[in-house]
Amino acid sequence: MIAVENLSAFYGKAQALRDVSLHVEPGETIAIVGANGAGKSTLLDSIMGLVRTTGRITFDGKDVTGNKPGAMVRLGIGYAPERFNLFPHMTVRDNLLVGAYTARDDIQKNMAAVHDLFPRLAERTHQETSTQSGGERQMVSLGRALMTSPRVLLVDEPTIGLAPKVCVEIAEVLRRLSAELGLTVIVTEQNANFALSLASRLYVLEAGHVTAEGTAEELAKDDQLAKSYFGA
Numbered sequence: 001m002i003a004v005e006n007l008s009a010f011y012g013k014a015q016a017l018r019d020v021s022l023h024v025e026p027g028e029t030i031a032i033v034g035a036n037g038a039g040k041s042t043l044l045d046s047i048m049g050l051v052r053t054t055g056r057i058t059f060d061g062k063d064v065t066g067n068k069p070g071a072m073v074r075l076g077i078g079y080a081p082e083r084f085n086l087f088p089h090m091t092v093r094d095n096l097l098v099g100a101y102t103a104r105d106d107i108q109k110n111m112a113a114v115h116d117l118f119p120r121l122a123e124r125t126h127q128e129t130s131t132q133s134g135g136e137r138q139m140v141s142l143g144r145a146l147m148t149s150p151r152v153l154l155v156d157e158p159t160i161g162l163a164p165k166v167c168v169e170i171a172e173v174l175r176r177l178s179a180e181l182g183l184t185v186i187v188t189e190q191n192a193n194f195a196l197s198l199a200s201r202l203y204v205l206e207a208g209h210v211t212a213e214g215t216a217e218e219l220a221k222d223d224q225l226a227k228s229y230f231g232a
Helices: 040-047 069-075 092-102 104-117 119-123 134-146 164-179 192-198 216-220 223-229
Strands: 002-011 014-024 029-033 052-059 077-080 152-156 184-189 201-206 209-214
Touching (some): 002 040, 014 029, 014 040, 014 209, 029 040, 029 192, 040 052, 040 152, 040 184, 069 077, 069 092, 092 104, 092 134, 104 164, 119 134, 134 164, 164 184, 184 192, 201 216, 209 216
Parallel strands (some): 077 152
Antiparallel strands (some): 002 052
């Protein structure tokens, strides 16, 4: 559904990604794992058209290289960034409605789906996000991305700074999105064990370059890689 070919990304003259290639099939969940600063967020930003890039990005077989973020959202790609990017003095409901800008006909259906996935958001619909916990803000971020009626969901480091119990909740929601709604999911993570619990395939990103890819079983055969990322 999405293919990235020889992608390089730049912030001014600084190169953040170097010849990255990956693909994800319809309905598949893949994970990009790597240490802080490896380029995981930049990779998702690049797919969304937020960073200057070279290389090629295709969606559903069509070349979308150079598309602006709004165009990518309209094509069906939702993004829940690690930085949250919520409006802190707006309510949960209003933050969610911001995501519905390009999918206004689906507001009621999508809001019901978000509340089903995250009942806590339904309980706190009128609460300002500035007063919420990190886990609740992560739920709003994911919910806002779902309000765009996506076919593909990009999720950047959903567990960073969260309590283990909340991480379990987030993992369950991501599994449901794939199993029940058929969404294609690309998730980045420093927590490799969390990624292993979700993804059918993983890519290892180091210093802006893919150094390994495969299933968990395949990557575990590399002793050094397994020790570094999977705790074995």
